[in-house]
Amino acid sequence: MADYDLVVRGGTVGTATGAFAADVAVNGERIVAVGEGLRGRREIDARGKLVLPGGVDTHAHIEQVSANGLLTADNFESATASAAFGGTTTVMCFAAQHRGLDLRQVVSDYAERARRGAMVDYAFHLIVANPDAKTIDTDLPALIGEGHASIKVFMTYDLIKIDDEPLLDLLLTARQNRALVCVHAENHGMISWMGKKLLAKGYSSPKYHAASHPRGSEAEAFTRLIAAATLLDQPIMIFHVSTEEGAAVIREARGQGRKVFSETCPQYLFLTRHDLDKPGMEGAKWMCSPPPRDAADQDALWRALALGDIQTISSDHAPYAFDETGKLAAGPNPNFKQIANGMPGLETRLPLLFDALVSKGRPEFAGRGLEAFVNLTATAPAAIYNLQGKGAIQVGLDADIAIWDPHKDVTITDAAMHDRTGFTPFAGRSVTGWPVHVLARGRDIIADGACVAAPGSGRWLGRKAGWAGEPTGQLTADMDPERNFGAALL
Numbered sequence: 001m002a003d004y005d006l007v008v009r010g011g012t013v014g015t016a017t018g019a020f021a022a023d024v025a026v027n028g029e030r031i032v033a034v035g036e037g038l039r040g041r042r043e044i045d046a047r048g049k050l051v052l053p054g055g056v057d058t059h060a061h062i063e064q065v066s067a068n069g070l071l072t073a074d075n076f077e078s079a080t081a082s083a084a085f086g087g088t089t090t091v092m093c094f095a096a097q098h099r100g101l102d103l104r105q106v107v108s109d110y111a112e113r114a115r116r117g118a119m120v121d122y123a124f125h126l127i128v129a130n131p132d133a134k135t136i137d138t139d140l141p142a143l144i145g146e147g148h149a150s151i152k153v154f155m156t157y158d159l160i161k162i163d164d165e166p167l168l169d170l171l172l173t174a175r176q177n178r179a180l181v182c183v184h185a186e187n188h189g190m191i192s193w194m195g196k197k198l199l200a201k202g203y204s205s206p207k208y209h210a211a212s213h214p215r216g217s218e219a220e221a222f223t224r225l226i227a228a229a230t231l232l233d234q235p236i237m238i239f240h241v242s243t244e245e246g247a248a249v250i251r252e253a254r255g256q257g258r259k260v261f262s263e264t265c266p267q268y269l270f271l272t273r274h275d276l277d278k279p280g281m282e283g284a285k286w287m288c289s290p291p292p293r294d295a296a297d298q299d300a301l302w303r304a305l306a307l308g309d310i311q312t313i314s315s316d317h318a319p320y321a322f323d324e325t326g327k328l329a330a331g332p333n334p335n336f337k338q339i340a341n342g343m344p345g346l347e348t349r350l351p352l353l354f355d356a357l358v359s360k361g362r363p364e365f366a367g368r369g370l371e372a373f374v375n376l377t378a379t380a381p382a383a384i385y386n387l388q389g390k391g392a393i394q395v396g397l398d399a400d401i402a403i404w405d406p407h408k409d410v411t412i413t414d415a416a417m418h419d420r421t422g423f424t425p426f427a428g429r430s431v432t433g434w435p436v437h438v439l440a441r442g443r444d445i446i447a448d449g450a451c452v453a454a455p456g457s458g459r460w461l462g463r464k465a466g467w468a469g470e471p472t473g474q475l476t477a478d479m480d481p482e483r484n485f486g487a488a489l490l
């Protein structure tokens with residue numbers, strides 16, 4: 001007698017703390033039982049497979065307009081389809097304000113696009129590039145209250161960066177309203193200066209993008225950002241850590257009790273600056289910011305992940321096609337400063353990491369690669385961003401389930417990808433392990449090699465900040481009325 005709508009039968013369930021043989025039962029949109037001998041009106045045979053939570057990718061630029069007016073190659077439909085093919089069932093993308101734009105209008109525009117196209121559940125980070133009084137004092141508090149509990153700011157990029165003083169204004173608003181502040185932290189002056197020097201001497205091809213973002217620009221910006229966040233006791237998330245020195249700054253701050261979270265991305269774990277060194281403009285495909293670094297940085301980032309200094313791995317999917325709509329928008333022979341930064345990654349994030357952590361077993365994780373994979377790509381990001389119902393195979397949570405064939409050998413190619421970028425920086429790599437059946441809130445989204453989800457079936461996930469966004473209560477002397485002659489500023 002069948003007790004459940006659906007049972008995923010006979011697989012090995014993977015969680016952030018262990019793996020065990022069990023059936024997973026689903027009624028409607030939720031997981032309702034995990035155990036042995038469960039019977040469903042419909043059953044999926046998962047023998048020989050791993051039954052894992054759908055991935056949670058907390059950094060993806062989708063249907064986003066850049067400061068220079070370029071639109072990403074993907075819309076919500078294509079981006080979320082490619083995410084699903086790679087086993088990801090929740091994405092966090094951006095509602096991107098530019099100078100002069102009204103943040104509330106921006107959010108409502110992005111929400112409308114997502115509502116029409118998204119095939120997996122999603123949430124927005126609010127990008128603030130116009131930190132005027134209306135944005136900081138009125139719109140942000142209202143939007144955070146409505147369920148957009150994370151903000152993103154840039155410390156570099158000419159047209160969107162914010163300086164130290166507005167950054168402090170924003171951190172204060174985030175603290176008063178409980179939102180996590182995510183930051184693209186690089187020293188703008190160093191990048192701008194290096195870019196000018198390189199171009200003046202004729203070093204203009206894509207590979208010089210790497211040197212134009214000096215490694216120290218990351219550690220410097222992290223240090224300055226952490227000092228600002230410490231002054232206000234405001235939790236922060238440092239995006240896309242790329243260098244050993246950057247990871248060390250984070251480790252030190254966390255050692256001092258600062259609430260500093262961080263992410264890295266596959267491009268910093270699997271690529272190096274040498275990938276940009278290709279004939280002609282080809283290297284533009286490997287251009288992102290910060291740039292991929294060196295093998296020693298990769299090792300340092302794996303160590304930082306294993307030690308918990310870096311808690312999540314996102315894709316930073318930023319798809320710009322290799323043509324006049326994207327990388328070559330400034331003409332067929334642009335200098336590196338004229339080329340859009342970013343690369344696709346929603347579909348390859350999980351398979352690359354599964355291969356490294358589970359199939360090959362990175363030594364830093366001492367035999368617990370599966371647990372680390374689940375934690376870094378689903379459980380921890382769901383917890384940090386307070387994405388309720390997401391990130392684990394657990395009774396009561398959404399039935400977002402990726403069934404992995406751990407032995408499936410795949411060579412990644414441009415043609416096999418389902419996003420609209422037209423290339424992947426990981427083409428030619430062979431991985432073992434790929435998701436073969438994906439469910440989102442109990443419905444099939446990937447089955448028999450096809451995407452069977454309906455555009456618009458993804459749902460917006462409203463969130464409060466949760467524990468990650470709570471201040472620590474540790475005030476510096478400058479902000480503590482008992483030590484600053486009574487000045488109450490927080």
Ligand code: URP
Pocket residue numbers: 061184287288289290316318341342343
């Ligand atoms: O190069 C990148 N990462 N482009 C996307 C925007 C950003 O900096 O995250």
Ligand code: ZN
Pocket residue numbers: 184239240289290
């Ligand atoms: Zn960034």
Ligand code: ZN
Pocket residue numbers: 059061316317318
């Ligand atoms: Zn990004």
